[in-house]
Amino acid sequence: MKNIKILQFMFIASLLLFSCNEDESVTLVEPNHRVIVTSEMNFENTINIGGHIDFGDLSRGVKSRVWTFPTNATNISGEDGNTSARDVIKGFFYEPGVYDVVLSQVFSGNVYPNEDSTEPIQGRELDTTIVVTVRGNVAANIQINYVNDDGSTGAPLNLSNNAENEIIASKYVRLTQGSTGEPTDFNWSLNGAKPEQVLIADDPDAETDVRYSKLGTWDLQFIASRTRPTDADTIYIKNFIKVNPSTEPVVLDRVFEKEAQTKIGLEFSREMDPATVNKNNFTVSIDTAGGATLNPEIASVTVDANEGNILVVELANEVMYNDDIVKISYTPGVLSTLDAVQATTITDAILTDFIKTNILESLNVDHSIETSDDSNWPYLWWGGQWGEYDLSVSFDRAHTGDKSLYIEFRPNGGMIIGHKDAGGADITFTVESGFKYEMGAWIYIEDLGNITGEANVRMYWTPGTNWGIGDNVTFAPTTTTGEWFYSSSVVQFAAAGEVGYMIRGINTNTERLKFYMDDLTLYKLTSRP
Structure with a gap:
């Protein structure tokens, strides 16, 4: 049995040796395929100033290649000049602009222009141009103006730290920006204003008015940014604006459903003094879809904990429905703003904004x-x-x-x-x-x-x-x-x-x-x- 096994082994080995010798005599023909990749190809080859892109020539059948970079504001890592014959290179770009990187290839035969091609093109030499876009750094730039009583744009505000630009409570300022570096998102943080956050996306010419109604001195922050290639710039102004008391009448801007079915929000033009709020000066009536009129008791009237220009009216023994007509009235008492201006009569102000989900x-x-x-x-x-x-x-x-x-x-x-x-x-x-x-x-x-x-x-x-x-x-x-x-x-x-x-x-x-x-x-x- 042992001799038989040895003979079997020698026979199989001879077959393998013969097969190997036959394979070595076969001439393999490698197809010529162009395959070029970059590290930023999924992002339109767009990078930040000072950044780099890796370029790779994965083509098959290449006899020789030359990468050629623009002579100004670029560099090929490891090369003295603006050309390279390597298959993989790293290119740096130092100034904003649009650049052409050219790869010149010589193949062994007619070339398939990409991996999906079924027919080669006639010719062995191909030039490929890769366009690289270099973005400059984002630089935030803002302009803020007072808004005149007629709605027109007023004088510009001082954008220096501790400027404490003075404004009367309930007045508006107008925000504009002219940031450079092609940002796409603009985020304003405005303590003391309404709204306190203004987010603008993809609209560099957007103009926004915000109202300052909270007394005090407030900071400002503005961020201009883009997501690809990622960059951002921030402007922070400490003690940007000082909101002073007003002698102008306080205005009821909006009546809305503050909490589902039980609470009404009264939004005034500026902050109200909690010490002057008395629920007995308010009345609520509800006209139902069925034709009845209800006069619910008011449980409480308070200043909103987060927004001092909003009063919250809570009903005691009734709930509101979307098909109701809800009215609220105020008989003058001592209700006043924080700058000591008394509220005037409110007669049957209608709740216009119910809580609803689209x-x-x-x-x-x-x-x-x-x-x-x-x-x-x-x-x-x-x-x-x-x-x-x-x-x-x-x-x-x-x-x-x-x-x-x-x-x-x-x-x-x-x-x-x-x-x-x-x-x-x-x-x-x-x-x-x-x-x-x-x-x-x-x-x-x-x-x-x-x-x-x-x-x-x-x-x-x-x-x-x-x-x-x-x-x-x-x-x-x-x-x-x-x-x-x-x-x-x-x-x-x-x-x-x-x-x-x-x-x-x-x-x-x-x-x-x-x-x-x-x-x-x-x-x-x-x-x-």
Whole structure:
């Protein structure tokens, strides 16, 4: 048995030796493929000033190569000049600008221009240009001006530490910036102002007004930044502004739902003195959808712990619903601002901002028009005047984000559109029966034309359409133009389930009606039992 095993081993070894000798006589033909990579190729080869990019020639069949860099403001690591024959190199860039890096290659034969090519190009020599963008450092630059009483831009403020620019409580300043280095995000931190944080993205020309209502001396911070290539610059001004008492009347700016169903917020133009607050000077009335009027007891009225210009009114024995009309009144007592200006009479100020959640924000509906194109808002083929419109997804104007729907109703025309996915299926949202909903949108009117007859937009849905609902937007000669406004209608759905949009518009006038639509809303309202 041992001899047999030895013979078997010698036979197998001879076969292996013979096979190896045969393989060594085979000539292998290597294909010529161009493959060039960089360390920043996924980021458009864009880097910060003073940074570097690694360049790699992974091509097959290369007989010789030469990398050539611009002669100014660049350097190839390990090389004396601006050229290199190595397959992998590191290049440094020292001045902002756009640079061409050229790779000249000589191959063994005709070249496949990339790994996916099925046919080679005729020729053995290829030149490839790689464009490198070098960004300068971000340098923050700001301008802050007083705002005149007529809304125009006033004198500039001193941006030095401890300048303590003086301002009267409740007055505004206007923020602008001119930062360099192509930043994309701008973050203002403004202690003592409202709002205290202003975040601006992708809008270098944005202009923002903020109000100073808290007495005292406040700092300011501004950060300009970009994410790729990452860089930022900060401006910090200590004791930037000093807010002084005012003798002007205190103004009630807003009445809103502070806490779901039980608390009302009263936002004043400046901070209120907690020692002067007396709940007995306030009354609340609620007109219900059923026609009743309620007069709930007030449990307390306090100054908000975080925002001194807001009073919080808490109800004792009643709750509020979205379909209520809530009114609040104040009979003058000693309620005063921190700068000793007494509040004046408030009569039936209406609560306008209820706490609501836009159902569409968590669904596939592109309520903000940010992921749509024209094809996602198609004509529904009603025929006749209902196709007499023009629609496009526009970058020209937006309520939020970058895009909106731009719509023109032709003379004596109209529109009927849906919201569909790329396959033509309705994009739907879930509704319930037995509840009231608020359907709305933000509108910017470019041109009303000559409004003499019916002109409107109505938000319908399918299936289960209620053709009897009222206008969502009514266009009239007095309708606001040249600024965004919100318009809505209250609807009910006959059955629970999935429904999709049908947005209908009409223009019975002899001129075009032009407007933008953005930020569609669908709020499920609370209703009094």
